[in-house]
Amino acid sequence: MVTLIENLINGLSMGSIYAIIAIGYTMVYGIAKMLNFAHGDIIMVGSYAAFILISTMGLPVPAGILASVVICLCLGILIEKIAYKPLRNAGSPLAVLITAIGVSYFLQNGAMLVFGSNTKSFTSVIPAQIQTLQIGPFQVKGIAVVSILTSLVLVGILQVFINRTRPGQAMLACSQDRAAASLMGISVNNTITLTFAIGSAMAAIAGVLMCSYSPALTPTTGAMPGIKAFTAAVFGGIGSIPGAMVGGLVLGIIEQLSKYYISQQVSDAIVFGVLIVILLVKPTGLFGKVIQEKV
Amino acid sequence: MKERAALIDRTSRNDFVTYGMVLAVFVIVQILSSAGVLTNQLQGLLVPLCVYAIMAVSLNLVVGILGELSIGHAGFMCVGAFVSALFSNQVGDGMPSLLRFVIAILLGGLFAGIFGFLIGVPVLRLNGDYLAIVTLAFGEIIKNIINAIYIGIDGSGLHASLTSANKLVDPESGVILINGPQGITGTPRDSSFLIGIILLLLSLVIALNLTHSRDGRAIMSIRDNHIAAESVGINITKYKLIAFTLSAVIAGFAGALYSHNLATLTATSARFGYNMSIMFLVFVVLGGIGNFRGGIIAAVVLTLIPELLRFLSNYRMLIYAIVLIVMMIISWNPASRAFMEKHKLGSHLFKKNAKAGKEGK
Amino acid sequence: MALLEVNNLAIQFGGLRAVDDFDLTIEKGELYGLIGPNGAGKTTVFNLLTGEYKPNEGIIKLDGTNITGKSPIEINKAGIARTFQNIRLFRQLTVLDNVKVGLHNRYHYSTAASILRLPSYYKVEKEMNEKAYELLKVFSLDRDADTTLASNLPYGAQRKLEIARAMATGPKLLLLDEPAAGMNPNETQELMDTISLIRREFGMTILLIEHDMKLVSGICEKLTVLNFGRILTQGATQEVLTNPEVIRAYLGDD
Numbered sequence: 051m052v053t054l055i056e057n058l059i060n061g062l063s064m065g066s067i068y069a070i071i072a073i074g075y076t077m078v079y080g081i082a083k084m085l086n087f088a089h090g091d092i093i094m095v096g097s098y099a100a101f102i103l104i105s106t107m108g109l110p111v112p113a114g115i116l117a118s119v120v121i122c123l124c125l126g127i128l129i130e131k132i133a134y135k136p137l138r139n140a141g142s143p144l145a146v147l148i149t150a151i152g153v154s155y156f157l158q159n160g161a162m163l164v165f166g167s168n169t170k171s172f173t174s175v176i177p178a179q180i181q182t183l184q185i186g187p188f189q190v191k192g193i194a195v196v197s198i199l200t201s202l203v204l205v206g207i208l209q210v211f212i213n214r215t216r217p218g219q220a221m222l223a224c225s226q227d228r229a230a231a232s233l234m235g236i237s238v239n240n241t242i243t244l245t246f247a248i249g250s251a252m253a254a255i256a257g258v259l260m261c262s263y264s265p266a267l268t269p270t271t272g273a274m275p276g277i278k279a280f281t282a283a284v285f286g287g288i289g290s291i292p293g294a295m296v297g298g299l300v301l302g303i304i305e306q307l308s309k310y311y312i313s314q315q316v317s318d319a320i321v322f323g324v325l326i327v328i329l330l331v332k333p334t335g336l337f338g339k340v341i342q343e344k345v
Numbered sequence: 346m347k348e349r350a351a352l353i354d355r356t357s358r359n360d361f362v363t364y365g366m367v368l369a370v371f372v373i374v375q376i377l378s379s380a381g382v383l384t385n386q387l388q389g390l391l392v393p394l395c396v397y398a399i400m401a402v403s404l405n406l407v408v409g410i411l412g413e414l415s416i417g418h419a420g421f422m423c424v425g426a427f428v429s430a431l432f433s434n435q436v437g438d439g440m441p442s443l444l445r446f447v448i449a450i451l452l453g454g455l456f457a458g459i460f461g462f463l464i465g466v467p468v469l470r471l472n473g474d475y476l477a478i479v480t481l482a483f484g485e486i487i488k489n490i491i492n493a494i495y496i497g498i499d500g501s502g503l504h505a506s507l508t509s510a511n512k513l514v515d516p517e518s519g520v521i522l523i524n525g526p527q528g529i530t531g532t533p534r535d536s537s538f539l540i541g542i543i544l545l546l547l548s549l550v551i552a553l554n555l556t557h558s559r560d561g562r563a564i565m566s567i568r569d570n571h572i573a574a575e576s577v578g579i580n581i582t583k584y585k586l587i588a589f590t591l592s593a594v595i596a597g598f599a600g601a602l603y604s605h606n607l608a609t610l611t612a613t614s615a616r617f618g619y620n621m622s623i624m625f626l627v628f629v630v631l632g633g634i635g636n637f638r639g640g641i642i643a644a645v646v647l648t649l650i651p652e653l654l655r656f657l658s659n660y661r662m663l664i665y666a667i668v669l670i671v672m673m674i675i676s677w678n679p680a681s682r683a684f685m686e687k688h689k690l691g692s693h694l695f696k697k698n699a700k701a702g703k704e705g706k
Numbered sequence: 707m708a709l710l711e712v713n714n715l716a717i718q719f720g721g722l723r724a725v726d727d728f729d730l731t732i733e734k735g736e737l738y739g740l741i742g743p744n745g746a747g748k749t750t751v752f753n754l755l756t757g758e759y760k761p762n763e764g765i766i767k768l769d770g771t772n773i774t775g776k777s778p779i780e781i782n783k784a785g786i787a788r789t790f791q792n793i794r795l796f797r798q799l800t801v802l803d804n805v806k807v808g809l810h811n812r813y814h815y816s817t818a819a820s821i822l823r824l825p826s827y828y829k830v831e832k833e834m835n836e837k838a839y840e841l842l843k844v845f846s847l848d849r850d851a852d853t854t855l856a857s858n859l860p861y862g863a864q865r866k867l868e869i870a871r872a873m874a875t876g877p878k879l880l881l882l883d884e885p886a887a888g889m890n891p892n893e894t895q896e897l898m899d900t901i902s903l904i905r906r907e908f909g910m911t912i913l914l915i916e917h918d919m920k921l922v923s924g925i926c927e928k929l930t931v932l933n934f935g936r937i938l939t940q941g942a943t944q945e946v947l948t949n950p951e952v953i954r955a956y957l958g959d960d
Contacts, residue, residue, distance in 0.1 A: 085474060087623070133670055136678040144414070145677035148630045151623050152673060155666035163659055277481070277619060284478045313507050315493035322482035322489075329479055330467050551821050558820030558827065559810060559834075566796045566807045573794035576756060577875050578782035578811045587817060635798075 056188055057310050058303060063194030064263065065302020066201035070256040071279035072286070072294035073208065074249030080225040080289035081245045084143065087150040088129065089253060090276015091157035096122045096254030097261045097271060098165055101172050111175045119254045126250025127243055129153055135239070154273075161269035169268050172261035193262045200259060204252060205295055212291070217244055225289065278305075281325050287338025296336060301325075360553045363638040364546060370645075371542045390652060392606045395541025396422075396599045397648055401628040401640035402548045403595035408626065409635025410556055411588040412568030413469075414477040417484030419621035421593040423612055424460050425453030425600025427491055430532040430610050431522055435498075437533075446535035446605060450544065453601030454594040460487070461593025462586060469585040481619050491612040496523040528611035529604075536606040544602055545641070548595045552637055555591060564588045631672060707770055709734045709911050710755075710879055715764030717754060724750045725935045728764070732879070732928075737905060738913045739926035739943070743955060747935040748915045749791060752881050755913075756788050757781040769878060783811060785878035789868040789885060791915075797857035801847055804856050804867055805838040808874025813837075838874065844907060845870045845900060862893040866900060873904065880904070882914040886921050894918060898925055923947060931955065 071093060078086045099121045104114035133153050137146040174181065180192035212218035223231035224241045232238050253272075260275060261267050282301040286293025301321060308320040329335065374391065377383050400422060407415045429449035436445050468479045495510045496503065499519030506513050510521050523529055555561045563584045566574040571581055604610045614620065628647060632639030650668065654661035675681050708731045715728040725747045732738045740748050753759045755766060757778040766774045773784050787808075796804050813834050815826040842848040845866045847859075856867060865885055872880055885901070886894045898921055904910045916922050922929065923943060930940040933955045939946055946952060 079474075085477075133674070136674045136681075139679050140677040141679075142634070142677070144408075144626075144630050144634065145673055148627050149670055149673045151627060152666050152669035155669065156663065159662040159666055163663060273620075277485075281478060281482065284475065288474065313493065316489055316507060319486040319489040319493075322486050325482050326468070326479050326486075329471060329475055333471050333475060335475075554821045554823060555817070558817075559806075559813065559815060559830070560817050560820055562799065562803050562807050563810055565799055565803075569796035569798050570794045572758075573790065573796065573871075574807070575778040576782060576788055576790075576794075577808045577871060578779050579807065580779055 052187055053310075056190065057306050059188070059190050059194055059198075061303035061306030062299060063191070063197040063302070064306060065299035066197045067256050067259050067263065067298075068275065068279045068282050068302050069201050069295045069298025070204060070252050070259070071275060072282040072298045073205070073291055074252045074256075075276075075280050076283040076286070076288055076291060076294040077221075077245050078249050079283070081221055082130075082134070082138075082242050083228075084134065084146045085150065085280070086134075086246075086249075087147065087276075088153035088157060089249065090272035090274075090279070091154050091161075092122050092126060092250050092253040092272065093257040093260065093275060094161060094267075094269060094272035095125060095157060096257035097172065097267050098161060098170075099254070100175070100258045101170055101261070101267055104175070105173050115175065115255070115258055118258065119251045122254035122257075123247045123251040126246040126253075130243055130246040135242075138242075158269045158273070165269065167269060169266050172265040172267045174262040174265065175258055176262055191263075193259065197259045197263070200255065201295070201298075204255070205291070208248075208291065217241070221245060278321065281322065285325050285328055285335055287335030289339075290335075290337040293335060293337030357553075357557065360549075360557070363549060363553070363641075366638065367542060367546055367549070367641070371538070374538065386652060386655075390648065391538040392536045392541050392602065394645055394648055395538065395545050396603045396606075397625070397628065397644040398545050398641045399541075399548045399599040399602070400596060400625045401632065401644040402545070402552050402637055403592045403599065404625045405629050405632075405635065405637055405640045406552050406555075406588055406592040406595070408629050409637075409640075410552075410561065410568065411564050411585060411592075413585070413589075414473070414626075415480040415589075415592075416477050416619055416622045416626060417480035417482070417487075418592075418596050418625050419617045419619070420480075420484030420487040421457040421461055421596035422600040422603065422621075423484075423487050423491060423617035425457040425597030426604035426610060426617075427523070427529065427600075427612070428456040428597075429453035429601035430529045430604040433533050433535065433605065434522070434529060434531060442533060442535055445533070446540070446601075449535070449605065450598055450601040453604075454597035457597025457600060458590050458594035461590045461596075465586045465589040465593075469582065469589060481622070484617070484619055484622055488612050488614070488617045491523070491617075492526055492528075494523060495521065495525045497521045526611065528609060530609045532604055532607065532610060534605060534608070536602050541602055544598050548598060549637060551591060551595060555588075560584065560587055627669065631669075631676075708732060709736075709769055710913070711765075711767040712755070713765045713767075715751070715754060715761050715766065717750065717759055717761050723935055725754065725932075727936060728932075729937065730930060730940075732911060732913060734911055735905070735909055736911055737901070737925055737927050738911075739922045739929045740913060740915045740932060741917070741922060741929055742932035742938070746932040748932055749883060750935075751932070752788060752883055752915065755781075755881060756786055782875055782877075785876075786881060787872035787875045787877035787879075788881040789865070789872055789883055791883040791887065793864050793868055795856040795864055795868060795871070797855070799856060801842065801851040801854050801856055801859065801867060802835070802838055804871050805841055805851075805874045806834050808871040809834050809837055810875075812874075812876055841870050841874055844903060862889055862896065865889070865897065869900070869904070873908070873910070878911065880910050880912045882912060882916075884915050884917065886916060886918045894921055897921070901925060919947075 075086065075089055078084065096118045099118035100114050103109045103117050104111055133149050134146055137149055140146065174193060176192045176196060183190050183192055183195060212222055220236045220241045221244065223234065223236055224238055228238055257272065278301060279298065282297035283294045285301060286297030304324050305317055305321050309317040312320060400418060404415065404418050407413055429452055432452050433445055433449045464483050468476060471479060493507055495506045495513055497510065497514035497519050499514040504513050510524055514521065563579045566579055567581050567584055575581060628644040629640050632643030651661050651665050654664055657664060710730065710732040712728060712730040716726045717724055728751060740751060742748055750759065754761050757776050760775050765772060768784055768786060771784060773781050796807060813830050815830045819826045839848050842851050847863060847867055847870060856864065859867060869882065886897055889897060901912065902925065926943050928941065929943050929946040931938040931946060931952050938951055938955055939949050
């Protein structure tokens, strides 16, 4: 029983990291209507930035995290402006998808050149005295608690931002009908840029948390979590922020439980298998809207 | 015979240009090879180039003709690779090598097709990005399971395990067929450039003849407007399945060609992961969606670019990425497309793309 | 026996009864009009007849066979073909291929025959081409039909091609959803001629939705007027069009 609960908490914490990444995925999809395959690599850039700033240059942890967030935010805006914006009216969603893949290659190989392909050992941003916590009978990693709290806080802020502020409302409007939003005087370009900025900033935070959780850092660190978070976003119904949150958490728990109770090797297969079953039962994900084509 | 000639005239002249192009490349490579101009590196690339070209044909059938996005085609290739390698390993010298390889290729295609069909039945009713993510998931599952499984055979039959090869089979008579992450070793190196070219032509014949037939029209009508297709009595599920299954069969052929070119076959991400599926998708999109010839050209060009950039050593993949982004922007950006059309600029590839944007052909 | 018999048809979307208590009888060879203000439920009736929507109540019989609740594919095979209000062509296929897709279920050869190019492929393809050109000629669309993409046709020709494609399925009943929408007077006149031609050549029974009163009064023999999902009146064209209730429904109460 104790192990089960400890596993659930570990799953929940990995899940909340997935959730943070998935929210970025889902926001960009909801507003720019594109699958940003490079999103996972922004996580990697954020982790490297934090690693260099904190471990090598000795910046204090909060300043290092903040700087890495700012770096990723700028990177996200830059990528959007240079690579995605020229193709916004290309007429085929595949064109921008392939470009996103190009950006992903670029970031991975750029990191390979700058940082080398050898694995860097990330130092956890969690202070040593709370590396492991004893809560009642349960022994929990400090980073697990921090991850869960961080994701809750971020989702809270995001909900307030979207529902209570003008730029947030503009994002909501663009996600529902870009043309109509534009007619109402909302700048679609600025809104899309803002979305990329927010998504990338969240990816940086996810990167720091992820590398504090498992410290091996390589240029391809972000790829698989990115794909899994994308899966989580689809699982929850792509375009839906609560969906991405729930999808991320569920995915983290399934992954942890199958790693512990079934097999370390096939846990990915199980995670993807559950996704497929969910989609077959509910073809637009847990919180996705069914769009009936009008005849 | 007259109508036969007329039909060939109209629908197939273009196809014969494609076949001719493949044959011409084969002849040129043979000449260069006998003249000793080809480096060892390029020699070694010939079979993989055929594999990638066949994958471009296979994926084009789903993306270009059926109009659905698949990012899991490396999974079908993986099935074909492992099934065919298992067969060849088991048969060993019990059969002439050519016959063994032909059967291995057919088995690879058959099993990949069975997987395509079984996966297609439930998932083809999903649309758009949901279908894409499910195909990605399937590709990852196939790779993940093959990478984790140990299969052995002995007097009492087949045995499988997810943990280890220890005690899997009777040590006297048993053989380990798939050794977990170590995969399959000792597959006969039956693949050759000639067989690769023959397989590529075969895949092209399947894909092009299907496209220009009653079934092909039904498949493309679903792509263009599924509601209208239903209204004229087209069975959507059936034709989606035909396209998807045949595409998987062709991917299985490619897999067999691939596995018989390797001493050790492992189901690693670098070989069969979603990254590979995405690379095939890049071929299809850059070559012009639905344009089989363009897809093959893109496969060859994009495989050769990193090789030709080898002198740049560490920078080559970075430059490859930049080339990819720039090519996509130039060929798909509305303004640059209009500019190119106005000044009749652009290479063959770009023009195909520009056309694809307007007509999707 | 009537070709189409609809009794007590109704469908509900959420709390809204989009079509209610709808009856319709069309005799073989008739040209029947379905009119009514915007949002009256005309296209919904089409979608019910063609199986896009399943009715909550009522029976649809085609030539004596009950087709209620069948799928669009089955209903097309049973003999109803349609066009769409917003044109739905196979845009990236040629004009010829659009019609050949319409012929799909009337000509057969196997997938193997197409991949291996067996003799049956050439034989049946030739028959299909002949049949398709025969149809395209009726609509004067046969010129360059094998090289022109449907999306490159002018608007009026696209509407005609959609009718040709529907005719290719060999229907007993043809449903035209606002065939004259977006056409100029010349094109509308040409369309009226085409519709008359189809009736003459093929003896086709036609049910059409239309807003263009010139077209409706010019060619329809009978009309049903729909308002708020219910039948306002039905009968011979002239009687219906002079009915004060119909005029009120269109122009509103003053």
